Amino acid sequence: MRYELYYWPSIPGRGEFVRLALEDAGADYVDVARERGKDAGVPALIALMEAKSARPPYAPPILKAGKLVLAQTANILLYLGGRLGLAPANEAGRLWANQLQLTFADFVDEAHDTHHPIASALYYEDQREEAKRRSALFLKNRVPKFLGYFERALSDGGGPYLAGRRATYPDLSLFHVVAGLNYAFPNALAREMKKHPKVAALGQRVAERPRLKSYLASPRRLPFNEQGVFRHYPELDAPR
Amino acid sequence: MRYELYYWPSIPGRGEFVRLALEDAGADYVDVARERGKDAGVPALIALMEAKSARPPYAPPILKAGKLVLAQTANILLYLGGRLGLAPANEAGRLWANQLQLTFADFVDEAHDTHHPIASALYYEDQREEAKRRSALFLKNRVPKFLGYFERALSDGGGPYLAGRRATYPDLSLFHVVAGLNYAFPNALAREMKKHPKVAALGQRVAERPRLKSYLASPRRLPFNEQGVFRHYPELDAPR
Numbered sequence: 236m237r238y239e240l241y242y243w244p245s246i247p248g249r250g251e252f253v254r255l256a257l258e259d260a261g262a263d264y265v266d267v268a269r270e271r272g273k274d275a276g277v278p279a280l281i282a283l284m285e286a287k288s289a290r291p292p293y294a295p296p297i298l299k300a301g302k303l304v305l306a307q308t309a310n311i312l313l314y315l316g317g318r319l320g321l322a323p324a325n326e327a328g329r330l331w332a333n334q335l336q337l338t339f340a341d342f343v344d345e346a347h348d349t350h351h352p353i354a355s356a357l358y359y360e361d362q363r364e365e366a367k368r369r370s371a372l373f374l375k376n377r378v379p380k381f382l383g384y385f386e387r388a389l390s391d392g393g394g395p396y397l398a399g400r401r402a403t404y405p406d407l408s409l410f411h412v413v414a415g416l417n418y419a420f421p422n423a424l425a426r427e428m429k430k431h432p433k434v435a436a437l438g439q440r441v442a443e444r445p446r447l448k449s450y451l452a453s454p455r456r457l458p459f460n461e462q463g464v465f466r467h468y469p470e471l472d473a474p475r
Numbered sequence: 476m477r478y479e480l481y482y483w484p485s486i487p488g489r490g491e492f493v494r495l496a497l498e499d500a501g502a503d504y505v506d507v508a509r510e511r512g513k514d515a516g517v518p519a520l521i522a523l524m525e526a527k528s529a530r531p532p533y534a535p536p537i538l539k540a541g542k543l544v545l546a547q548t549a550n551i552l553l554y555l556g557g558r559l560g561l562a563p564a565n566e567a568g569r570l571w572a573n574q575l576q577l578t579f580a581d582f583v584d585e586a587h588d589t590h591h592p593i594a595s596a597l598y599y600e601d602q603r604e605e606a607k608r609r610s611a612l613f614l615k616n617r618v619p620k621f622l623g624y625f626e627r628a629l630s631d632g633g634g635p636y637l638a639g640r641r642a643t644y645p646d647l648s649l650f651h652v653v654a655g656l657n658y659a660f661p662n663a664l665a666r667e668m669k670k671h672p673k674v675a676a677l678g679q680r681v682a683e684r685p686r687l688k689s690y691l692a693s694p695r696r697l698p699f700n701e702q703g704v705f706r707h708y709p710e711l712d713a714p715r
Contacts, residue, residue, distance in 0.1 A: 337549060354612040
């Protein structure tokens with residue numbers, strides 16, 4: 236099966252959660268909107284979103300797997316997890332993996348809204364004061380709460396991975412969330428990660444997985460930037 | 476199987492999506508935090524959240540099903556859907572139901588943030604000006620986009636339900652999202668629903684399902700209020 240991923244070509248964004256799973260598994264896939272030529276690029280993404288369908292996608296990322304067209308990051312990973320060998324074996328484990336992925340989604344939405352607290356349709360510059368207020372409270376209350384929760388899951392679950400002894404897709408996702416937060420809020424994260432050593436160790440372990448290590452060093456890995464979910468605006472970070 | 480739902484007892488909130496499915500199916504369940512006595516009430520909810528577990532919940536709603544403890548609304552419904560006879564029959568259909576539920580979750584998060592654009596930890600009164608700005612843009616851009624998407628799915632899918640001829644849990648959820656928006660923004664919704672007749676008709680059809688009709692008229696159905704996700708602050712609504 237050759238999978239087709241459709242996502243904005245200039246940002247890691249939410250598509251990166253899907254890319255990490257495909258890359259880690261060494262899956263056969265095409266990152267369609269980053270390819271050139273016929274039936275590729277952003278026009279192919281737009282065409283897929285606008286195509287008449289009984290099950291239309293609301294927004295990217297979108298995965299095509301044969302005739303199946305799936306949207307919503309956690310839903311795509313729910314589908315791919317078992318097929319890529321990156322999900323727990325039984326139903327209870329798979330529900331746990333899905334539950335974690337949904338909690339990452341909530342965390343990521345909140346991280347996005349630090350720079351867009353009023354509306355995605357407005358420029359950052361038009362909501363900068365509100366962004367400062369939201370970011371300060373995000374770093375004070377929300378980051379410790381979310382990271383503390385994942386630390387607790389790793390600790391009480393026995394680790395070293397979120398679902399036990401074997402890596403599953405939520406581990407790759409947690410790595411990406413921490414990488415994104417580190418990019419956006421380096422000062423705050425440097426302090427915060429000291430308090431969450433198991434989360435930090437998990438991130439390092441994920442980054443050293445052979446296929447991911449090679450992916451992360453390749454041009455396929457898009458750099459974080461100020462168009463995506465995780466943006467670095469120094470004025471939103473904690474003081475050094 | 477007697478299910479146990481754990482959710483804040485004074486608001487419909489996100490727990491309501493789970494309640495609607497349980498009620499529509501006539502399932503045997505206890506709404507634990509709304510019961511009195513030993514092992515009930517909010518203390519039982521707190522105890523469950525704080526219990527040492529390899530798979531801890533991050534936040535309510537939480538469902539106990541035998542030994543299984545599940546959190547995240549969409550994850551709970553993924554589990555319950557098939558068991559309650561409220562999910563499509565095959566995998567592609569179930570992924571579609573899950574995809575819809577995740578899109579409701581995004582919509583509901585945005586609806587929540589209209590009154591709390593800066594932080595959940597602050598009072599509404601401490602972010603009222605930001606809330607006015609966010610609400611105006613939510614009503615102008617986001618409500619039409621989300622409702623238009625569900626209208627399109629009902630139209631292109633052939634309806635009358637989101638997954639075809641038979642009602643599934645996303646139909647109950649869409650009913651609740653529309654009910655919540657109607658409570659929060661009655662003026663804006665009165666105009667908006669005229670543009671989305673299939674969504675409106677679906678909501679009416681769901682409300683008339685015999686078990687739900689009886690539930691909605693019962694004291695088990697909590698009224699919307701200004702502690703929950705959907706809050707009515709007249710200054711945030713469109714003019715009459």
